[in-house]
Amino acid sequence: MNKTAEQYWKANIRLVSILLVIWFACSFLFGIILVEPLNTIKIGGVGLGFWFAQNGSIYTFLVLIYVYTKRMNALDVEFDVHED
Amino acid sequence: MDLQTLTYIVVGFTFALYIGIAFWARAGTTGEFYAAGRGVHPVANGMATAADWMSAASFISMAGLIAFNGYGASVFLMGWTGGYVLLALLLAPYLRKFGKFTVPEFIGDRYYSRTARIVAVICLILASVTYVIGQMKGIGVAFSRFLETDYDTGLFIGMGIVFIYAVMGGMKGITYTQIAQYCVLIFAYTVPAVFVSLNITGNPIPQMGIGSTMADGSGTFMLDKLDQVVTDLGFKEYTTQVMGSKLNMFVYTLSLMIGTAGLPHVIIRFFTVPKVKDARSSAGWALVFIAILYTTAPAVGSMARLNLMNTIQTGEVGTVEGNIEIANVPQWMLNWEKTGLLQWEDKNGDGRIQYYNDKNAEFVAKAEAWGWKGNEMTKVDRDIMVLANPEIAKLPNWVIALVVAGGLAAALSTAAGLLLAIASSISHDLLKGVFMPDISEKNELMAGRIAMAGAIGLAGYFGLHPPDFAAGTVAIAFGLAASSIFPVLMMGIFYKKMNRAGAIWGMISGIGVTMLYVFQHKGIMFVPGTSFLGDMGPNWFLGISPNAFGAVGALVNFAVATVVSKVTAPPPDHIQHLVEDIRVPKGAGAASDH
Numbered sequence: 001m002n003k004t005a006e007q008y009w010k011a012n013i014r015l016v017s018i019l020l021v022i023w024f025a026c027s028f029l030f031g032i033i034l035v036e037p038l039n040t041i042k043i044g045g046v047g048l049g050f051w052f053a054q055n056g057s058i059y060t061f062l063v064l065i066y067v068y069t070k071r072m073n074a075l076d077v078e079f080d081v082h083e084d
Numbered sequence: 085m086d087l088q089t090l091t092y093i094v095v096g097f098t099f100a101l102y103i104g105i106a107f108w109a110r111a112g113t114t115g116e117f118y119a120a121g122r123g124v125h126p127v128a129n130g131m132a133t134a135a136d137w138m139s140a141a142s143f144i145s146m147a148g149l150i151a152f153n154g155y156g157a158s159v160f161l162m163g164w165t166g167g168y169v170l171l172a173l174l175l176a177p178y179l180r181k182f183g184k185f186t187v188p189e190f191i192g193d194r195y196y197s198r199t200a201r202i203v204a205v206i207c208l209i210l211a212s213v214t215y216v217i218g219q220m221k222g223i224g225v226a227f228s229r230f231l232e233t234d235y236d237t238g239l240f241i242g243m244g245i246v247f248i249y250a251v252m253g254g255m256k257g258i259t260y261t262q263i264a265q266y267c268v269l270i271f272a273y274t275v276p277a278v279f280v281s282l283n284i285t286g287n288p289i290p291q292m293g294i295g296s297t298m299a300d301g302s303g304t305f306m307l308d309k310l311d312q313v314v315t316d317l318g319f320k321e322y323t324t325q326v327m328g329s330k331l332n333m334f335v336y337t338l339s340l341m342i343g344t345a346g347l348p349h350v351i352i353r354f355f356t357v358p359k360v361k362d363a364r365s366s367a368g369w370a371l372v373f374i375a376i377l378y379t380t381a382p383a384v385g386s387m388a389r390l391n392l393m394n395t396i397q398t399g400e401v402g403t404v405e406g407n408i409e410i411a412n413v414p415q416w417m418l419n420w421e422k423t424g425l426l427q428w429e430d431k432n433g434d435g436r437i438q439y440y441n442d443k444n445a446e447f448v449a450k451a452e453a454w455g456w457k458g459n460e461m462t463k464v465d466r467d468i469m470v471l472a473n474p475e476i477a478k479l480p481n482w483v484i485a486l487v488v489a490g491g492l493a494a495a496l497s498t499a500a501g502l503l504l505a506i507a508s509s510i511s512h513d514l515l516k517g518v519f520m521p522d523i524s525e526k527n528e529l530m531a532g533r534i535a536m537a538g539a540i541g542l543a544g545y546f547g548l549h550p551p552d553f554a555a556g557t558v559a560i561a562f563g564l565a566a567s568s569i570f571p572v573l574m575m576g577i578f579y580k581k582m583n584r585a586g587a588i589w590g591m592i593s594g595i596g597v598t599m600l601y602v603f604q605h606k607g608i609m610f611v612p613g614t615s616f617l618g619d620m621g622p623n624w625f626l627g628i629s630p631n632a633f634g635a636v637g638a639l640v641n642f643a644v645a646t647v648v649s650k651v652t653a654p655p656p657d658h659i660q661h662l663v664e665d666i667r668v669p670k671g672a673g674a675a676s677d678h
Binding site: 073 | 150161169174291292295297307333337338364365367371372375670671
């Protein structure tokens with residue numbers, strides 16, 4: 001793998017790692033592990049932990065994929081590995 | 085116009101539409117049969133993926149599970165959406181860059197081994213067939229209600245219809261049909277949800293209705309009201325009840341997520357887009373369309389539960405007049421009684437129905453004092469909740485007809501996609517790839533269609549005695565995919581040194597552990613009475629239910645593959661170059677077929 005391809009891959013791994021940390025936090029951490037303490041905070045009639053488990057995590061997933069697509073397309077151009 | 089006629093018209097119209105589209109876009113070449121000729125726009129592909137993905141389990145079964153499991157059912161909501169993040173970030177762009185038709189083809193090439201390809205085919209077929217069994221349950225429920233027959237007859241008719249159009253269309257036909265099916269199913273899901281939310285909370289947006297106050301002017305929040313109604317009858321509190329344990333929920337969610345990213349009929353979708361860039365955004369679009377239904381489902385489930393409880397417990401708990409008289413039960417209960425999926429029995433002979441939790445010792449003591457002699461709703465099949473919801477809420481007949489059409493669209497679209505994955509793995513991977521490399525394109529198509537027919541028959545047979553509710557059966561399929569396919573795909577891309585022996589032993593041990601665990605609790609091939617440990621909590625490993633065990637299987641797969649690859653020869657240089665090549669988007673041409 002030449003230098004740029006290697007750097008491209010490193011940048012990719014970094015981006016994916018950050019996004020996966022958020023992925024874990026909004027579902028497993030907020031929706032399951034910390035659900036009881038978060039439920040003491042209410043938005044409308046819904047506890048925050050319950051909301052993350054049933055709605056909030058899904059909205060977060062959407063944002064994650066959107067950010068990934070934007071950033072990766074930019075990286076492709078930056079490292080000149082984009083498709084013709 | 086009466087409900088029955090209206091339902092026939094709506095369902096008949098949508099079916100004519102699907103069959104028309106399937107005929108218009110029918111497959112002429114293997115390329116079109118397997119991958120729709122790769123000319124599908126990301127938005128269209130996302131919509132078709134969403135329809136393919138959202139099956140009877142999502143449409144019919146999930147809200148029912150939410151209704152009866154409350155917070156515990158969050159595992160389905162998070163699990164079946166979070167997997168798309170993994171799919172978009174870890175698999176889809178690379179598999180598209182690789183540019184072949186099927187998942188086993190990737191595994192066979194990446195691990196330079198026919199054996200690996202065959203093992204992948206077997207894992208794929210096991211997961212897909214189990215998944216189709218879950219769909220058959222959903223199809224059986226929807227048709228039995230629609231035609232007012234018993235479940236078995238409904239199932240046979242459904243099998244016939246799946247056969248006709250999946251076998252004819254191939255991927256190109258299926259992709260365009262699924263776009264139509266998505267529109268039908270999402271409309272059918274959200275319209276009643278809006279009405280019900282408006283009725284109960286006065287807020288027309290279901291996602292917000294769930295956090296609103298009751299429309300009766302009491303100022304009580306809807307969820308607080310629901311918690312109170314169910315606990316008053318001895319059931320667990322809706323917003324806090326867990327499924328098994330928190331550990332089980334964690335593992336269950338993880339299993340569904342990685343299963344999503346390992347299911348062949350979903351992955352195959354990302355082979356059908358023109359570019360690597362499109363593979364990334366396709367996953368995002370698919371999740372947008374899926375999220376519309378998934379964020380509505382919590383409102384549908386909670387409000388259906390509230391309506392159901394209020395239908396039977398019409399007044400104060402413990403008073404004689406508080407329970408509905410059997411002579412006065414609403415029409416929807418009589419309709420569902422005919423299907424055998426809803427049953428009641430007047431145990432204490434008072435002419436009224438008492439619906440409460442008779443497993444709760446503390447509450448039973450109170451109930452006995454009121455002369456209650458056990459829960460009289462002897463069967464409430466959770467899978468009926470979505471279909472019955474508009475009837476329970478007294479919505480107009482056209483809404484009910486629409487929901488039936490939507491349920492059928494969901495079940496049929498997924499069954500078709502899965503059957504295609506099964507057909508392609510048999511005709512393309514086994515016949516053309518391994519046993520009969522010289523097979524003509526025409527014969528390959530024929531073999532694919534015969535394989536589909538066989539799979540329908542097999543799934544229908546098991547559908548007569550499904551191992552669980554539609555969503556539970558589907559969860560097992562995810563466990564099988566999670567423990568076999570996902571780990572080897574991911575390591576194939578991200579771990580250059582992963583080799584042939586590691587992948588083969590990883591897949592075998594992962595799916596082996598999962599299947600052993602499922603079978604020992606649910607019966608060998610799900611045949612009742614052959615389970616040797618019994619399907620009950622105390623026998624479960626760390627309290628993890630068989631439906632959730634795929635994540636453990638996947639861990640075993642990763643571990644075994646890593647250890648075996650360390651002690652065997654690394655992959656040859658050309659394979660390591662192949663991995664470097666799929667990591668960059670540049671040079672992704674049209675798909676080549678060897």
